[in-house]
Amino acid sequence: MKNLIWLVVLVVIGCSADLVIEKGQYVDYCNLDDTGRLIITVKNIGSDKSVPCNTCIEFGKYGFENVPTPAIEAGNLMLLSPVYIPRGCYDSDCGFKITVDSENTVSEGESGEANNSVIGNCIG
Secondary structure, three states: OHHHHHHHHHHHHHOOOOEEEOOOOOHHHOOEOOOOOEOOEEEEOOOOOOOOEEEEEEOHHHOEEEEEEOOOOOOOEEEOOOEOOOHHHOEOEEEEEEEEOOOOOOOOHHHOOOOOEEEEEEOO
């Protein structure tokens, strides 16, 4: 009976989504398209499909943008809709924070929300 209980616990803990922001090809998460919009890629490094959620990009005093994030299969990447960087943000450089699953909609198991946010910077 003890072995069966441990097996059930391991299965429940091991089956969850875990969303993270992919760094991309440039440093500081500053991946821009041809028009200067910020490109964000989310990866599910967990073992289960995520549910849809939101990703929030905060530009400090220049505001924020919420981007709908669809469900992502385990091991897959999702390119989100590009985000315009507010004009004033390039106060020399533009710092920002990206948080996937910003409303804690996705059950992420043991890793929780600890790896959902990154700090980025685009040089102005």
